[in-house]
Amino acid sequence: MAAPVGSLYNPAEDAVIAALAAFLGSPMATNATYLPKTLAARLDPLALADKAVREAGKLALSVPLTGRGPYGSPVTPLSSTVRQVKIDEPTMRAQYILAASKRLTSALALNVYPQAARLERNFLKQHRRAGVNRLRAAGDLDSVATAEGPWLIWQTQHDSTVDPECRRLDGRMFTIDHLPDGQIPGAVHPYCRCYAIGMSGAVRNISPLGGMHVV
Ligand SMILES: [Zn+2]
Numbered sequence: 363m364a365a366p367v368g369s370l371y372n373p374a375e376d377a378v379i380a381a382l383a384a385f386l387g388s389p390m391a392t393n394a395t396y397l398p399k400t401l402a403a404r405l406d407p408l409a410l411a412d413k414a415v416r417e418a419g420k421l422a423l424s425v426p427l428t429g430r431g432p433y434g435s436p437v438t439p440l441s442s443t444v445r446q447v448k449i450d451e452p453t454m455r456a457q458y459i460l461a462a463s464k465r466l467t468s469a470l471a472l473n474v475y476p477q478a479a480r481l482e483r484n485f486l487k488q489h490r491r492a493g494v495n496r497l498r499a500a501g502d503l504d505s506v507a508t509a510e511g512p513w514l515i516w517q518t519q520h521d522s523t524v525d526p527e528c529r530r531l532d533g534r535m536f537t538i539d540h541l542p543d544g545q546i547p548g549a550v551h552p553y554c555r556c557y558a559i560g561m562s563g564a565v566r567n568i569s570p571l572g573g574m575h576v577v
Pocket of ligand 1: 518525528548549550551553554555556
């Protein structure tokens, strides 16, 4: 299949992310403190600095993935958004490693590596915070789906500070098996205040004038 014109699709990077994610989701990663040499070598075609890849791998492995069992598999047994978030976590962490490797490679070229390595700790914190937030939002969504599902409606706060990406999703009907654009209400961006309501709850609010109030 040809790469979509003008998109960020990059098959070489996708292959690297898949290889990193397979490792991160495996029991081997649980006690690892650095990327295995053979795995780090998979990043060679991307022309990243070895030192940058080593540091990015060390950082990524310094914090455990959330909600993983001793064999690397998610511990939640049922099909749910929480489970999906846990399944996706190694891929998100792999994407972080790639992004960090790129940032540190640029820093080496610009001769600002020590500063960049310090900054990288903040990026790791942000990455972790986003992961925790995503898991929380997934739990909230599963609760709403259990109580009021399966049909859900995306809700923003309907004020002037709503992010354009969230505004685009406002009012979209979905189920937890088909998230709109793969997004979870409350986890689109770090300060996302979106939430979901059940379709049945929305229908109960039909006014005598016939308009459906989804507020
Ligand atoms: Zn939002």
